[in-house]
Amino acid sequence: MGGNGQILRVSVIGTGYLGLTHAVCMADLGHQVLAIDVDAEKIAKAARGETPFFEPGLEPLLRKNLDAGRLRFTDSFAEIGEFGDVHFICVGTPQSKDGTGHADLTYVFGAAEALAPHLNRATLVVGKSTVPVGTSRQLIDRMQAAAPAGELVDYAFNPEFLREGYAVQDSLTPDRIVFGVTGESAETLLRRVFDTPLSSGIPGITMDLETAELVKVAANSFLATKISFINVMAEMCEASGADVIKLADAIGIDERIGRKFLSPGLGFGGGCLPKDIRAFRATAGERGVGSLVDLLTTVDTINLGRRHRVIDLARQALGGDLSGKRIAVLGAAFKPNSDDIRDSPSLDISGRLSDEGAIVSVHDPVAMANAKRVRPELRYADSVHEAADGADLVLHLTEWADYRAIDPAALRATVANPVLIDGRCTLDAAAWRAAGWTVFVPGRPAA
Numbered sequence: 109m110g111g112n113g114q115i116l117r118v119s120v121i122g123t124g125y126l127g128l129t130h131a132v133c134m135a136d137l138g139h140q141v142l143a144i145d146v147d148a149e150k151i152a153k154a155a156r157g158e159t160p161f162f163e164p165g166l167e168p169l170l171r172k173n174l175d176a177g178r179l180r181f182t183d184s185f186a187e188i189g190e191f192g193d194v195h196f197i198c199v200g201t202p203q204s205k206d207g208t209g210h211a212d213l214t215y216v217f218g219a220a221e222a223l224a225p226h227l228n229r230a231t232l233v234v235g236k237s238t239v240p241v242g243t244s245r246q247l248i249d250r251m252q253a254a255a256p257a258g259e260l261v262d263y264a265f266n267p268e269f270l271r272e273g274y275a276v277q278d279s280l281t282p283d284r285i286v287f288g289v290t291g292e293s294a295e296t297l298l299r300r301v302f303d304t305p306l307s308s309g310i311p312g313i314t315m316d317l318e319t320a321e322l323v324k325v326a327a328n329s330f331l332a333t334k335i336s337f338i339n340v341m342a343e344m345c346e347a348s349g350a351d352v353i354k355l356a357d358a359i360g361i362d363e364r365i366g367r368k369f370l371s372p373g374l375g376f377g378g379g380c381l382p383k384d385i386r387a388f389r390a391t392a393g394e395r396g397v398g399s400l401v402d403l404l405t406t407v408d409t410i411n412l413g414r415r416h417r418v419i420d421l422a423r424q425a426l427g428g429d430l431s432g433k434r435i436a437v438l439g440a441a442f443k444p445n446s447d448d449i450r451d452s453p454s455l456d457i458s459g460r461l462s463d464e465g466a467i468v469s470v471h472d473p474v475a476m477a478n479a480k481r482v483r484p485e486l487r488y489a490d491s492v493h494e495a496a497d498g499a500d501l502v503l504h505l506t507e508w509a510d511y512r513a514i515d516p517a518a519l520r521a522t523v524a525n526p527v528l529i530d531g532r533c534t535l536d537a538a539a540w541r542a543a544g545w546t547v548f549v550p551g552r553p554a555a
């Protein structure tokens with residue numbers, strides 16, 4: 109522990125990608141942590157020291173903190189209410205199914221309602237799930253009305269900025285920690301919770317609840333906009349015979365622009381950026397901020413257009429008709445170093461190709477089990493060579509490091525037709541061409 113090193117009793121509600129990482133990292137900071145989830149299997153697995161999803165570095169840290177006696181799991185909200193000085197709400201806020209793009213807040217309100225009857229003393233409830241601006245105020249009203257010691261329950265919003273694949277490092281050493289509060293006492297307690305990172309110089313920024321809620325969705329919207337910007341530049345490069353990677357390198361050197369999040373290709377997917385920009389657009393529409401609605405609609409449209417562009421390229425490469433054509437797809441996760449397949453561009457494309465009659469064989473180093481569950485109609489291969497066996501076309505759709513290590517000459521001997529579309533612009537196109545492949549890279553010159 110850094111600073112004054114005070115150990116607090118921290119509860120975490122929801123143990124998905126965010127919550128489990130947060131619980132483990134809170135324990136690693138030295139706090140006593142009790143975590144709960146409504147999914148009994150997840151809790152049982154975590155209590156055995158197994159992470160229910162793939163996240164580099166998380167499982168050893170989970171075991172370390174279980175062994176140290178700093179981390180426990182429960183299925184009892186009564187126990188959680190009794191335990192925590194601070195309760196973090198980390199449940200999902202997926203896109204609602206009503207077609208409006210709004211966030212579905214059922215789980216957040218459900219968690220708050222399950223916790224509230226057990227809050228019998230002064231305590232701080234902290235929202236960490238990404239929510240539309242105004243949600244925290246609604247939660248305060250609901251919790252204060254439902255808790256036996258309602259007037260003693262304080263509420264704060266502490267958005268999370270971790271990236272999957274780097275979740276542990278991003279949680280323990282974030283760029284900044286944002287405290288959305290209504291008063292000094294919540295800020296003081298939160299500064300004690302995060303004493304170690306704050307003492308190491310990580311900025312802690314305090315603001316009102318609404319600004320903190322907006323900071324989170326603004327950050328994700330900016331990242332999404334940056335990706336869509338480089339992807340329209342890829343379209344422009346393609347229309348001009350120019351090279352989007354060289355363009356990204358050259359503009360990215362300017363510190364005001366920065367090279368990060370300027371990787372062109374298939375665009376963004378995952379459990380957060382797509383649903384967060386849609387929820388933000390829906391809120392902006394309700395509040396009459398039409399220009400934000402327009403901006404985010406454009407970002408979303410550009411993004412989804414990238415998937416169609418790869419499908420068009422596949423059709424072109426295969427003579428216009430996909431029916432009966434064998435296509436090997438490299439990658440199923442929405443990005444490398446994760447087994448998360450939520451809104452995965454790769455699986456979306458694979459499904460559409462299969463719908464058009466192609467025989468699609470998918471490979472991924474870690475996301476196969478998740479992919480099979482949501483896309484059982486596709487074929488799955490245990491190795492790149494098995495996926496590519498007899499293929500008419502190879503699509504590189506998630507940029508795992510393993511795929512950069514493929515020997516194109518060896519793979520050429522496996523396929524029926526050596527044609528590659530590098531949807532992520534990260535393979536060494538020259539080396540593949542030298543090995544006899546025809547290579548298409550959206551946004552880069554043909555050869």
Ligand SMILES: NC(=O)C1=CN([C@@H]2O[C@H](COP(=O)(O)OP(=O)(O)OC[C@H]3O[C@@H](n4cnc5c(N)ncnc54)[C@H](O)[C@@H]3O)[C@@H](O)[C@H]2O)C=CC1
Binds near residue numbers: 123150271
């Ligand atoms: N996945 C990520 O990298 C990040 C996620 N976020 C935000 O964090 C929130 C959670 O996201 P994920 O962890 O990805 O979702 P997830 O779907 O992996 O996890 C949500 C968990 O909440 C549990 N849950 C639902 N209702 C519950 C209840 N009443 N009581 C206890 N547990 C309950 C579910 O069973 C599930 O395990 C979302 O708002 C997301 O936008 C924010 C930053 C990073």
Ligand SMILES: O=C(O)[C@H]1O[C@H](OP(=O)(O)OP(=O)(O)OC[C@H]2O[C@@H](n3ccc(=O)[nH]c3=O)[C@H](O)[C@@H]2O)[C@H](O)[C@@H](O)[C@@H]1O
Binds near residue numbers: 268269271369378381
């Ligand atoms: O709110 C969240 O849940 C998180 O969403 C994103 O994190 P994550 O979804 O884990 O992954 P990113 O690394 O942001 O990638 C998102 C998508 O954008 C794509 N991407 C990313 C960068 C890029 O240059 N180009 C690009 O197409 C990735 O392939 C991936 O599909 C944000 O980066 C996190 O800061 C945030 O906390």
